[in-house]
Amino acid sequence: MIDCVAGAPPMRDAIDAVRAALLEGLDPEQDPPRSVAEVPPGQLLLMPAYWGRYAGVKVASVAPGNPALGLPRIQGGYLLLDGPTLSPLALLDAVALTSVRTAAVSAVAADALAEPDAARLVVFGTGPQAHSHVEALRAVRPVRELVVVARDPGRTKEFVAGYRDLDARVGTAADVAGADLVACCTTARTPLFDGSLLPDHTTVVAVGSHEPDAREVDDVTVRRSIVVVEARAAALREAGDVVLALRSGAIGPDALRTLPDLVRGKADVPAGRPRLFKSVGMAWEDLVVAAKRHETARGDRR
Structure with a gap:
């Protein structure tokens, strides 16, 4: 019997699960490439993965026109399987799963990259990922401080109002000049800010796209930064922020560091340069977080 599991694990549990999997030897380079089928309303995505005691596959749809209809841009389901037998174990909501796992991966990277006292966060976007x-x-x-930058004034003010426990306000792209952390969580296809404004200590995470011709950060940001990706193969296929910078000559392929090496202490992070983590979202991340949610629901402490 397949369990239908609601929601996703708490954020801290998801962060711990991602970090633990990488420390235990999970290799993101082994992920099968994401399958993308273009259809009239958008895209259909298929993302399988296998690790340890589990296997799983996410089936998701991306429909850019849905928000105007009052529907989610991303929808889908996640089927978690027993690793040794490939027997179905649980069905999870892919939207809730994706929202948590993407941010959890960013947090693992930021925890290794950002200054310990990073207090001022600039967020681009007002959607679930933001x-x-x-x-x-x-x-x-x-x-302690939150600056929100987005296109829709009403949604931006509403977003800010939800963080009364922080010093939160609406801002502009120029606010990156005072940021300790920058989170790019948009559907933008062109750069959101001028990379020359970034302080040398700032950490940027960019998660908005998985297409080679779309980007949220400019060549200046990439050239100035220590660049970390989930996996080289995936970044070179899908990360427009990286692909376009390589194409222009802003960086070379040897400049890329990987998240596993960062977490395991094998990637150097010299001071005096911004740090950029570019995520495209990978199947292993869904699997690790889905497994954590399944185990929590069943009271599994193994």
Whole structure:
């Protein structure tokens, strides 16, 4: 019998699960490439993965026109399987799962990259990922100030109003000049800010796209920064922020560091340069977080 499991694990549990999997030897380079089928309303995505005691597959749809209809842009389901037998174990909501796992991965990277006293966070976007990234980054750094930058004034003010426990306000792209942390959580296809404004100590996470011709950060940001990706192969296929910078000559492929090496202490992070973590979202992340949610629901302490 397949369990239908609601929601996702708490953010701190998801962060711990991602970090633990990487420390235990999970290799993101082994993930099968994401399958993307273009259809008239958008895209259909298929993302399988296998690790340890579990296997799983996410089936998701991306429909850019849905928000105007009052529907989620991303929808789908996640089927978690027993690793040794591939027997179905649980069905989870892919939207809740994606929202938490993306931010959890960003938090693992930021925890290794950001200054210990990073307190001022600038967030681009007002969607679910923007909210999740505020929560996740607050879990690893003492965030006290929040600046929100987005296109819709009404939604931006509403977003800010939800964080009365922080010094929160509406801002502009120029506010990155005073940021300790920057989270890019948008559907933008062109850069959101001028990379020359970034202070040398700032950590940027960019999660908005998985297409080679879309980007949220400019060549200046990439050239100035220590650049960390989940996996080189995935970044070179899907991370427009990286692909376009490589194409222009802003950086070379040897400049890329990987998240596993960062977490395991094998990647150097010299001071005096901004740090950029570019995530495209990978199947192993869904699997690790789905497994954590399943185990929590069943009271599994193994």
